[in-house]
Amino acid sequence: MQMTSEDSIEVSKFTWPKGFYADSTHAGLKPDQDDMGWIYSETPADAAGVYTTNQFQAAPTKLTKLTINVAHQLQAVVMNSGNANSCNGEQGETDALLMQKMAADRLKIDASEVGIASTGVIGEPLPMAKIKDGISQLKLTHNVGLTKAILTTDTHPKTITVKCMVDGKEITTTGFCKGSGMIHPNMATMLGFVTTDAAIAGADLQHLLSTTVDETFNQITVDGDTSTNDMVVVMANGAAENEPLEEGTADYSTFVSAFKKVLTHLAQEIAGDGEGASKLVEVNVAGAYSHLEGQQVAKAIVGSNLVKAMIFGEDGNWGRIMQAIGQTTAHVDLNGVSVSINGLQLVKNSLGTGIDDDEVTKTLKQKKVTIDVDLNAGKATGTAWGCDLTYKYVQINASYRS
Amino acid sequence: MQMTSEDSIEVSKFTWPKGFYADSTHAGLKPDQDDMGWIYSETPADAAGVYTTNQFQAAPTKLTKLTINVAHQLQAVVMNSGNANSCNGEQGETDALLMQKMAADRLKIDASEVGIASTGVIGEPLPMAKIKDGISQLKLTHNVGLTKAILTTDTHPKTITVKCMVDGKEITTTGFCKGSGMIHPNMATMLGFVTTDAAIAGADLQHLLSTTVDETFNQITVDGDTSTNDMVVVMANGAAENEPLEEGTADYSTFVSAFKKVLTHLAQEIAGDGEGASKLVEVNVAGAYSHLEGQQVAKAIVGSNLVKAMIFGEDGNWGRIMQAIGQTTAHVDLNGVSVSINGLQLVKNSLGTGIDDDEVTKTLKQKKVTIDVDLNAGKATGTAWGCDLTYKYVQINASYRS
Missing domain, CATH: 3.60.70.12 (L-amino peptidase D-ALA esterase/amidase)
Known part of the structure; x- marks a missing residue:
């Protein structure tokens, strides 16, 4: 070759x-x-x-x-x-x-x-x-x-x-x-x-x-x-x-x-290396109506304080991911959304898959957390990166000047 | 009467x-x-x-x-x-x-x-x-x-x-x-x-x-x-x-x-009573171009994680308030902004007033913090309320389900 x-x-x-x-x-x-x-x-x-x-x-x-x-x-x-x-x-x-x-x-x-x-x-x-x-x-x-x-x-x-x-x-x-x-x-x-x-x-x-x-x-x-x-x-x-x-x-x-x-x-x-971060979070959105919407949803998820705190707490509370998707104006198949964390599927057709909480908690212990979302509303994708929200973030920003 | x-x-x-x-x-x-x-x-x-x-x-x-x-x-x-x-x-x-x-x-x-x-x-x-x-x-x-x-x-x-x-x-x-x-x-x-x-x-x-x-x-x-x-x-x-x-x-x-x-x-x-809050924060915006913009700026300030953490830390780091104003699309007189906290003026004509840090820290110890901002861009006003960002917020949201 x-x-x-x-x-x-x-x-x-x-x-x-x-x-x-x-x-x-x-x-x-x-x-x-x-x-x-x-x-x-x-x-x-x-x-x-x-x-x-x-x-x-x-x-x-x-x-x-x-x-x-x-x-x-x-x-x-x-x-x-x-x-x-x-x-x-x-x-x-x-x-x-x-x-x-x-x-x-x-x-x-x-x-x-x-x-x-x-x-x-x-x-x-x-x-x-x-x-x-x-x-x-x-x-x-x-x-x-x-x-x-x-x-x-x-x-x-x-x-x-x-x-x-x-x-x-x-x-x-x-x-x-x-x-x-x-x-x-x-x-x-x-x-x-x-x-x-x-x-x-x-x-x-x-x-x-x-x-x-x-x-x-x-x-x-x-x-x-x-x-x-x-x-x-x-x-x-x-x-x-x-x-x-x-x-x-x-x-x-x-x-x-x-x-x-x-x-x-x-x-x-x-x-x-976000302030106080303990984990890198990557969100990949598929099935978006447009690339712009894919980017918007990826960023909404990675930017949600509730999602960020949940990842810090290693808690597979997927409702917060749905909430973050829902607060965007992107096209979403409200009954057709999938969500996976590090390959474990938590949501299918907008419903919980009943996956074992312990398994999710275990995967959330990794230093990198990848969230895959399918909006089922098109063929475009989007990606965003962020970190978890930790005690240390608050500590750093409560006393930046001192 | x-x-x-x-x-x-x-x-x-x-x-x-x-x-x-x-x-x-x-x-x-x-x-x-x-x-x-x-x-x-x-x-x-x-x-x-x-x-x-x-x-x-x-x-x-x-x-x-x-x-x-x-x-x-x-x-x-x-x-x-x-x-x-x-x-x-x-x-x-x-x-x-x-x-x-x-x-x-x-x-x-x-x-x-x-x-x-x-x-x-x-x-x-x-x-x-x-x-x-x-x-x-x-x-x-x-x-x-x-x-x-x-x-x-x-x-x-x-x-x-x-x-x-x-x-x-x-x-x-x-x-x-x-x-x-x-x-x-x-x-x-x-x-x-x-x-x-x-x-x-x-x-x-x-x-x-x-x-x-x-x-x-x-x-x-x-x-x-x-x-x-x-x-x-x-x-x-x-x-x-x-x-x-x-x-x-x-x-x-x-x-x-x-x-x-x-x-x-x-x-x-x-x-x-926001999750983990230790203080109520009220932001009053004056001099806004329109009521909508006044509301937008008030909410941007009260919603900024950096401002919220600064208030928790009782640190008069007013640059964060300017940063929060600046990230909106509201009309702003860039050289004419005033900022006060509980009546103490920290910023005049977009410049620090050189106020004593200790005085600001002292007033930030109160349970209610009022931030007054004048955008000098019109006659409308806006008000928003929020709270500080604390360790407890992270704690509550890292373990909501458990």
């Missing part, structure tokens, strides 16, 4: 793609961990972004969006955790511009080539002396410390590197992200960064990012809240020297698969 | 209105508490109802809706807790009809005059032998045990009696309800019953109920989940012998005020 380029897609050890550098440092925004860092490409990279839909868009998010929109190009992104620079009014906007400028000066590039990202507490002024100090310490290395420096309540860095062959060249695509609370609909409720050495035009990259985010990051939910700050930014610097990827080609499909693998992995990582 | 009829409105000790009887009993659906009961009017009463919008409407809810819709008339409502008779397919519908018929037979009235209501676990068949036994034990008394018999995870009965003078007659309006989890939008996420001895036509009563529910029960949220079962039913038997109330008259306004007092009280009681 001949190897197709799809077969060339493989997850590999974390590495920065060709031509990318990164670094992190401790600027003093957090007590004693690295809290600043940057990514830098040796040549200007094509770039794309998606951003929070929250009306109170934070200054760094807004500035990065404007910057990318000019020419879909970036050479660096500088970032900090510990302070979101959000709801800080004009001072916040000035500080964001200054942070962008300081990074550009140190890298000897134009400020219009620098994206910025901040995450942390809302409504406290960015301590610019610390930011300045942090930027002065950053170097061009291949360290992975940056993937840790952007974390807030996350319990671990979330990273992936996927390689694939395109146009006879090896393409490396690397993603990392942070996000644990304020994770919900409509994207951008976290920070995500993808770097690739593929050559692809900025506009194509934007289209690819927007559509892939709809199927990945926009289908995760931790607590139903959307942040003011967050975004996903992609940089493609072409250092792999492939012919620029064009839609409709086999090479493009290969790259799309690799890219989707990166985003899907990161989205699942965020869902599974 | 002459006393207007509005001045006559007063909250009084709980009592059933003239011509109403009630009772409760232990039918064995719950281990050792009363779990069944009924209300009965000595004459057929005009009746109205509002019902869950969940697509999986439970059999008793559906049957009561159909029954009321025939002629807006009921003489009795029979109810049980411990089993929701929901998601039980045709068997559930047959059982609901049978329960209705058994109560009608015992009361020697027509089944078409009997509403039924069930609440409890979803997806388990209603034990009809116990239901039959329970109905056979019910009597016509003035006991208040019914207000307790319908409870599930509630910590206490929720009741109110309001008296007013209309057409020279004393009108008594009494409400009671249950509801603690699965409390959210679009009504009917609990059971509520209002009895009054006022004379008012069924269609008018329906209109009054629907509009008042929009301002009361539809503005409370505990966990964002809507139940399959719940409803609010009103019965007006005219035993006070007033001339039937007609819209546009002073007497009608007086009755509306009294009626709204009953529903507002019950709604607040449910919010404050």
Whole structure:
């Protein structure tokens, strides 16, 4: 059998793609961990972004969006955790511009080539002396410390590197992200960064990012809240020297698969590391009238506090899944719904199957819980990811600032 | 100063209105508490109802809706807790009809005059032998045990009696309800019953109920989940012998005020007794572009898990309130928002006021927390009620069935 380029897609050890550098440092925004860092490409990279839909868009998010929109190009992104620079009014906007400028000066590039990202507490002024100090310490290395420096309540860095062959060249695509609370609909409720050495035009990259985010990051939910700050930014610097990827080609499909693998992995990582989460929950909906409705129902189930608490409690109380389906406006065969958990069928034709509770409780002890639902109302599907609702979620959010 | 009829409105000790009887009993659906009961009017009463919008409407809810819709008339409502008779397919519908018929037979009235209501676990068949036994034990008394018999995870009965003078007659309006989890939008996420001895036509009563529910029960949220079962039913038997109330008259306004007092009280009681709640939260929005948007924003704030956890943690992290406002689609002056908690102003012109954290923490220790928000985008207002998110909420919902 001949190897197709799809077969060339493989997850590999974390590495920065060709031509990318990164670094992190401790600027003093957090007590004693690295809290600043940057990514830098040796040549200007094509770039794309998606951003929070929250009306109170934070200054760094807004500035990065404007910057990318000019020419879909970036050479660096500088970032900090510990302070979101959000709801800080004009001072916040000035500080964001200054942070962008300081990074550009140190890298000897134009400020219009620098994206910025901040995450942390809302409504406290960015301590610019610390930011300045942090930027002065950053170097061009291949360290992975940056993937840790952007974390807030996350319990671990979330990273992936996927390689694939395109146009006879090896393409490396690397993603990392942070996000644990304020994770919900409509994207951008976290920070995500993808770097690739593929050559692809900025506009194509934007289209690819927007559509892939709809199927990945926009289908995760931790607590139903959307942040003011967050975004996903992609940089493609072409250092792999492939012919620029064009839609409709086999090479493009290969790259799309690799890219989707990166985003899907990161989205699942965020869902599974939701604040206080003890389990990753995946909901697969079949028999939906449309893909949109499939997505809507999957997300309604994974986002229901009652379902989430039930999974934490390892209790097969399937009525709560029905209730979550029923509160959507999706087409549903009210007498034809099936529900399974980890392959055990709990509901058939909208009625309980009488399955042994102990068996369900046993399967709910697994770290990953998969809920399969058939709405029997069409042929479309949908998938969403989330986590359980635990005591620890409440604990973390009752005392975030202290 | 002459006393207007509005001045006559007063909250009084709980009592059933003239011509109403009630009772409760232990039918064995719950281990050792009363779990069944009924209300009965000595004459057929005009009746109205509002019902869950969940697509999986439970059999008793559906049957009561159909029954009321025939002629807006009921003489009795029979109810049980411990089993929701929901998601039980045709068997559930047959059982609901049978329960209705058994109560009608015992009361020697027509089944078409009997509403039924069930609440409890979803997806388990209603034990009809116990239901039959329970109905056979019910009597016509003035006991208040019914207000307790319908409870599930509630910590206490929720009741109110309001008296007013209309057409020279004393009108008594009494409400009671249950509801603690699965409390959210679009009504009917609990059971509520209002009895009054006022004379008012069924269609008018329906209109009054629907509009008042929009301002009361539809503005409370505990966990964002809507139940399959719940409803609010009103019965007006005219035993006070007033001339039937007609819209546009002073007497009608007086009755509306009294009626709204009953529903507002019950709604607040449910919010404050939300599963695991330690505090009642009231959000008042001013400066909204429209009343609808004011209601939407108030509910978004009171429904945000992050805001709810912050209140439990007594932490004045106002960025979460901004985030909750920003994730709505309401008109907002992005640089002109004010936020106060219990009268302490935390945000002015969308910026932190630098208020002392300790002062905010101190005020958040109160059992009732009032959040006032001005969107500076218009002249309309909105109000919603909810509660904090606590460890106990998770505990209750992780082990509801066990």
